[in-house]
Amino acid sequence: MTDASQTAGPMLAADGTPLKQSLARSLRRQKLRALFLIAPLLIFVLVSFIVPIGSMLFRSVENSIVRDTLPLTVDALQSWDEKSGELPDENVYEAFVRDMIVAIENKEHTRLGSRLNYEETGMSSLFRRSGRQIKKLDPETDGPFKEKLIDIHDGWGDVKTWQVIKTHSVPITNGYFLNAVDMRRTPDGPRMQPEDKRILVKLFGRTLFMSLVITGACILLAYPVSYLLATQPTRVSNMLMILVLLPFWTSLLVRTSAWKVMLQQQGVINDTLVWLGLVADDARLIIINNQIGTIIAMTHILLPFMILPMYSVMQTIPPSYTRAAKSMGATNWTTFWRIYFPQSIPGIGAGSILVFILAIGYYITPEIVGGTKGVFISNRIAYHISSSLNWGLAAALGTILLAVVLILYWVYDKIVGIDNVKLG
Amino acid sequence: MKPTNFLLSAAAAAITAGAASAEDMTLVSWGGAYQASQQKAYAEPYMEMHPDVNIVWDESSAEAVAKLRAMNEAGNITWDVVDVVASDAIRLCDEGLAMEIDPDTHLAPAPDGTPASEDFGDLLVSECFIPQIVYSTTFGYRTDLVGDTPPDDICDVFDLEAYPGKRSLEKRPINNMEWALLCDGVPKDEVYDVLATDEGQDRALKKLDTIKDSVVWWSAGADTPQLLADGEVVMGSTYNGRLFSLIEEQKQPVAMLWDAQVFDLDGWIIPAGLSEERKQRALDFIYFATDTQRLADQAKYISYGPARKSSAPLVGKHAELGIDMAPHMPTDPNNAKNTFLYNYEFWADYRDDIDAKFQAWLAQ
Numbered sequence: 001m002t003d004a005s006q007t008a009g010p011m012l013a014a015d016g017t018p019l020k021q022s023l024a025r026s027l028r029r030q031k032l033r034a035l036f037l038i039a040p041l042l043i044f045v046l047v048s049f050i051v052p053i054g055s056m057l058f059r060s061v062e063n064s065i066v067r068d069t070l071p072l073t074v075d076a077l078q079s080w081d082e083k084s085g086e087l088p089d090e091n092v093y094e095a096f097v098r099d100m101i102v103a104i105e106n107k108e109h110t111r112l113g114s115r116l117n118y119e120e121t122g123m124s125s126l127f128r129r130s131g132r133q134i135k136k137l138d139p140e141t142d143g144p145f146k147e148k149l150i151d152i153h154d155g156w157g158d159v160k161t162w163q164v165i166k167t168h169s170v171p172i173t174n175g176y177f178l179n180a181v182d183m184r185r186t187p188d189g190p191r192m193q194p195e196d197k198r199i200l201v202k203l204f205g206r207t208l209f210m211s212l213v214i215t216g217a218c219i220l221l222a223y224p225v226s227y228l229l230a231t232q233p234t235r236v237s238n239m240l241m242i243l244v245l246l247p248f249w250t251s252l253l254v255r256t257s258a259w260k261v262m263l264q265q266q267g268v269i270n271d272t273l274v275w276l277g278l279v280a281d282d283a284r285l286i287i288i289n290n291q292i293g294t295i296i297a298m299t300h301i302l303l304p305f306m307i308l309p310m311y312s313v314m315q316t317i318p319p320s321y322t323r324a325a326k327s328m329g330a331t332n333w334t335t336f337w338r339i340y341f342p343q344s345i346p347g348i349g350a351g352s353i354l355v356f357i358l359a360i361g362y363y364i365t366p367e368i369v370g371g372t373k374g375v376f377i378s379n380r381i382a383y384h385i386s387s388s389l390n391w392g393l394a395a396a397l398g399t400i401l402l403a404v405v406l407i408l409y410w411v412y413d414k415i416v417g418i419d420n421v422k423l424g
Numbered sequence: 425m426k427p428t429n430f431l432l433s434a435a436a437a438a439i440t441a442g443a444a445s446a447e448d449m450t451l452v453s454w455g456g457a458y459q460a461s462q463q464k465a466y467a468e469p470y471m472e473m474h475p476d477v478n479i480v481w482d483e484s485s486a487e488a489v490a491k492l493r494a495m496n497e498a499g500n501i502t503w504d505v506v507d508v509v510a511s512d513a514i515r516l517c518d519e520g521l522a523m524e525i526d527p528d529t530h531l532a533p534a535p536d537g538t539p540a541s542e543d544f545g546d547l548l549v550s551e552c553f554i555p556q557i558v559y560s561t562t563f564g565y566r567t568d569l570v571g572d573t574p575p576d577d578i579c580d581v582f583d584l585e586a587y588p589g590k591r592s593l594e595k596r597p598i599n600n601m602e603w604a605l606l607c608d609g610v611p612k613d614e615v616y617d618v619l620a621t622d623e624g625q626d627r628a629l630k631k632l633d634t635i636k637d638s639v640v641w642w643s644a645g646a647d648t649p650q651l652l653a654d655g656e657v658v659m660g661s662t663y664n665g666r667l668f669s670l671i672e673e674q675k676q677p678v679a680m681l682w683d684a685q686v687f688d689l690d691g692w693i694i695p696a697g698l699s700e701e702r703k704q705r706a707l708d709f710i711y712f713a714t715d716t717q718r719l720a721d722q723a724k725y726i727s728y729g730p731a732r733k734s735s736a737p738l739v740g741k742h743a744e745l746g747i748d749m750a751p752h753m754p755t756d757p758n759n760a761k762n763t764f765l766y767n768y769e770f771w772a773d774y775r776d777d778i779d780a781k782f783q784a785w786l787a788q
Contacts, residue, residue: 199787264656373786387490
């Protein structure tokens with residue numbers, strides 16, 4: 001083909017233009033049309049997914065607030081050696097007063113105080129209390145300021161205060177990510193948080209572990225149900241399908257609250273066990289407000305996400321294969337294990353990915369039935385978003401969670417192969 | 425629904441929304457019985473006087489600070505008046521997200537002419553905060569599960585021998601740490617000084633350790649009433665109004681343990697950055713809704729104490745039950761024999777720090 005075109009010159013289309021060009025033009029038109037057709041979806045995904053996730057990723061490292069609020073101070077602090085153990089010079093204090101007067105005017109100093117309070121307790125009140133008095137100072141006439149500031153609040157006479165300001169004055173910081181793994185920025189580089197404040201790594205570990213347990217429990221429970229669904233006659237399987245889907249259509253909150261009624265110590269399950277005499281009245285089982293509660297409730301809630309992909313894969317397994325195996329003398333077990341099960345693996349794979357990824361980000365169910373030991377990392381993220389307002393840390397935690405899911409997906413692809421996953 | 429029907433109804437909804445937005449005023453509150461009391465005491469009479477204003481509610485007070493901050497960043501404030509607890513109001517004011525109020529020009533004086541700043545007194549804890557009610561976090565206990573000597577001391581909560589069984593406590597350090605220190609022998613006026621130190625925080629957690637295995641932790645105000653009603657716990661902390669409705673409206677065998685109740689405030693703020701027209705309307709509503717009579721009216725529907733001194737004598741009977749409300753108020757002298765004052769400044773500074781410790785302790 002290439003030889004021919006080289007020797008005989010370009011092939012021409014009916015209108016005389018080279019065929020290659022004409023073909024390219026019509027292909028381009030087709031591509032444009034395709035692009036035009038998917039444009040609504042593309043724009044939707046861009047606006048509602050890519051942009052928010054991008055801005056979340058950025059928030060986890062963004063830290064311009066210190067430099068924006070205290071520009072002169074940050075410059076003046078450049079020449080101060082934070083490891084010397086001595087207070088900065090008068091020029092830093094003067095720059096600080098000038099910055100603060102502008103910041104107080106704009107009501108920005110308390111926001112900075114809250115930001116620094118995430119790193120060092122007391123910074124918030126230091127900024128808030130001093131603000132009222134620094135406002136009255138005149139930078140031109142009232143100097144020198146070092147003594148005055150230390151008079152206003154002895155926090156300004158503490159080397160640590162200035163260390164915190166300098167350490168966190170970089171516009172792009174790794175501080176939130178360090179906090180997210182129980183570490184923190186110090187003048188001497190990253191250090192571990194004190195023992196009694198380490199909580200997040202433990203929560204990440206627990207989230208992963210419990211999500212795996214829930215996925216495992218879902219596989220065990222869903223497999224026989226899906227098998228029944230796929231092998232029973234249509235009328236029976238339709239009925240069963242409705243039983244699977246009915247809870248699926250019920251509100252998540254209703255189902256979780258129902259579990260509360262079932263599982264609590266004076267609840268339905270415990271009452272029944274006591275009535276049957278299986279459990280003594282004063283030794284009722286504790287199956288809520290702990291990990292067991294979360295595992296039970298979430299397994300139930302996520303079960304349909306396991307059953308549906310399994311069912312649709314099992315439906316495609318021809319019954320003639322098992323019949324063939326049996327006719328050649330295989331036992332029931334061999335038929336199942338050597339013939340049926342391998343063909344149903346893509347369904348297990350699809351269901352597991354779905355359930356695991358949903359479980360890892362679950363929030364409301366652990367919050368309601370998890371007590372203190374059955375909560376996930378998402379509950380901590382919610383706390384930082386809506387209560388402590390430490391959005392940078394929340395974003396860093398969210399980013400790590402996203403990365404963990406992507407890594408696990410990659411590992412899964414390496415081991416099982418994503419081509420082996422089928423939704424039907 | 426057919427696509428055409430759907431489009432039509434969507435268009436209709438858009439048109440009515442557009443037409444109504446000129447007079448809609450969005451109030452943000454907590455939902456439930458509390459919001460209902462505000463609807464009856466403030467919103468309905470206000471709309472009757474101003475037929476051109478339509479009040480709509482948004483039940484987002486629990487996330488008000490986070491949402492207002494997000495609205496502020498986006499430059500589009502959709503709320504007009506927001507009901508928040510005092511600590512949130514302080515934070516909003518600090519960050520410049522709430523408007524500063526001058527009590528004597530923006531709020532009504534008492535009927536006898538006392539200026540609002542005196543009538544509200546110490547309760548004006550922030551320049552942006554307009555107090556509405558005094559509520560308290562306190563304990564309720566099952567009268568049928570505590571034996572012959574009902575608890576009358578906060579430290580009975582920590583006494584597993586005299587009162588065995590589960591207790592419910594809020595899943596956060598605030599209040600619990602103070603109660604623990606009180607019962608560990610710290611004098612009332614030194615509690616926050618002790619709690620500011622690492623040793624003090626450890627001491628409080630150590631005291632809580634003694635009952636940790638018997639605690640059910642709650643995060644929503646409705647949890648403790650439900651746990652008490654089901655007999656899951658023998659005693660538990662929650663807001664006093666929730667216990668009132670459990671005892672008086674639902675007639676459960678529960679009684680109040682007022683000892684060491686912690687007073688807190690709830691009230692209004694106006695978001696900063698409203699247009700002049702909306703600001704004036706919000707101020708007009710606030711002027712009406714926080715006058716002496718209106719604050720007293722709210723107590724007809726819920727057992728929270730009005731924030732004005734001049735409202736207290738006007739508190740009457742419950743609108744439906746017909747019982748006297750005064751003895752159910754946290755501020756009633758019989759209930760307020762031993763109260764504990766919540767320190768806003770302290771918790772604004774130490775909340776993140778102590779919370780990290782508390783959560784780590786919970787997870788152990």
